[in-house]
Amino acid sequence: MSDLERPDIQALSEPPLGRPRLKRLRLALILFGLSLLALVSTAFGMMMAVASDLPELENRQEFRRAQNSLLTDVHNKYLATLADQGRIIIPADHIAPVMQHAIIAIEDRRFYQNDGVDLRGISRALWQDVTSGRAVQGGSTITQQFVKNATQAQNRRTVLEKVREAALAYHLTHKWSKRKILTEYLNSIYFGNGAYGIESAARTYFGQTDEHVGCGKPTQRCAKELQPHEAALLAGMVASPTGYEPIANPVAAKRRRDVVLTKMFEQGYLTRGELARSIAQRLPTRDVIDPPRTQAATRSAGYFATWVRSQVIERYGARRALEGGLRVQTTLDLGLQRTADLAVQKYLGNPRWGPHAALVAIDNDSGEVRAMVGGTDYSQVPFNLATQGQRQPGSAFKPFVLATALRRGISPSSTWTSKKMVFDIPGSIEKFTVNNYEGNYSGVSTLARATTLSDNSVFAQVGIKAGTKRIARTAERMGIRTPVSTNYANTLGGLRRGVTPLDLAHAYETFATGGVLVSGSLGARERGPVGIRKV
Incomplete structure (x- = not known):
């Protein structure tokens, strides 16, 4: 009898095939649970950590005591002060509802539904970016944008900084009302031409028009009188105050304004008739735009300082540029600037009413602007002929x-x-x-x-x-x-x-360099002459 046939010896059976798989599955579930716990703990810790920043956001007085930024010339001589002279803080009931609707329509259509972070909006923006092959839509909510402005964050931020902003926005949404967040946001954003905050923007672009005569007083705020086409223009400029500036870029500005108006109609803020009437309205003209003045060392240096200010704001954001205590060494030479002023005055004299002239002097080797005359007196006529005056060459x-x-x-x-x-x-x-x-x-x-x-x-x-x-x-x-x-x-x-005289001088520089285009500014998105040397 063989051993296999003996009744006192049992054959060894194969282990069940499913047992090792079950063990692996249990291990995977345990690891997943631990990872999830660690992730939740990390997120909770981060949420609690950023909560300590909330008092800073609520302390608006602290913001107003921030340090002004300074501009110096190429030899570190005082040139100008960058400050938010134009900002006027106003309450919610002094802001036209149509302005609130416009900014929500273009920047955060689910503002009243989200918790400060809109996952649906982020997903939609990501999908559009992927399908188009380029970045076409942002995913930040109004609350996140306000947090970014309030914490003086730069445009280029790390993933951790963006997560921190999102967490802080979530906290803020559960601490502040939507009305307060929207009001603080509109009081803090930059609208170009030195207009910081919605009341300053309304005064700058529309305060001199016939429709708003006398606005700007505490009892008659310009922001409260805004019409749909005006609110849409301002809301559209938030994404790029320089790119959608109505004088320098009228075609882009009108296209952007009409996009905002269309979104307002689609979201129920405008009727079809209001949409048609608003689209038919013209943009504000050069003679009615009246920006806040920049404090500068000389009467004409304000033109250059204003041009550089827009570059600093583009790079660092309005809040940090105007209140962050930056020291910006520009490319201007005050000695050459005085010589340029005298050269213009020699031929024009100092007429109160025209004609006017502009002058731009550029270093051919570096592309740095050494002198800029944008008019006879910046304090009286702030329009910069050198950078904004498009004239027949x-x-x-x-x-x-x-x-x-x-x-x-x-x-x-x-x-x-x-x-x-x-x-x-x-x-x-x-x-x-x-x-x-x-x-x-x-x-x-x-x-x-x-x-x-x-x-x-x-x-x-x-x-x-x-x-x-x-x-x-x-x-x-x-x-x-x-x-x-x-x-x-x-x-x-x-x-x-x-x-513009600036572009013509820049193009002539290409002749001087043998056909090599010298460009690349620290601040401006578009390639062009350099106005900033060091920050």
């Missing part, structure tokens, strides 16, 4: 025509006939007629000689042959940031929008 545009012609193989020694010219405009019954100044023509002339004489007749022929689209592309590649029209008149500097 005229013959100053001809170097771009010449550069394009040379690139297309048109030789300086090529000959052209200098006489009155009449060109047919493709696709139009109109004619493009060119005359030289005072009717002076030189007959047959080389391009080189025509350049010396600034001959309109020859340059029109050369420019049209080289191609007006190519001329526009050359100018933009060399530093002109406003759209350059491609009409025949661009051959003589007749542009539909004009250019």
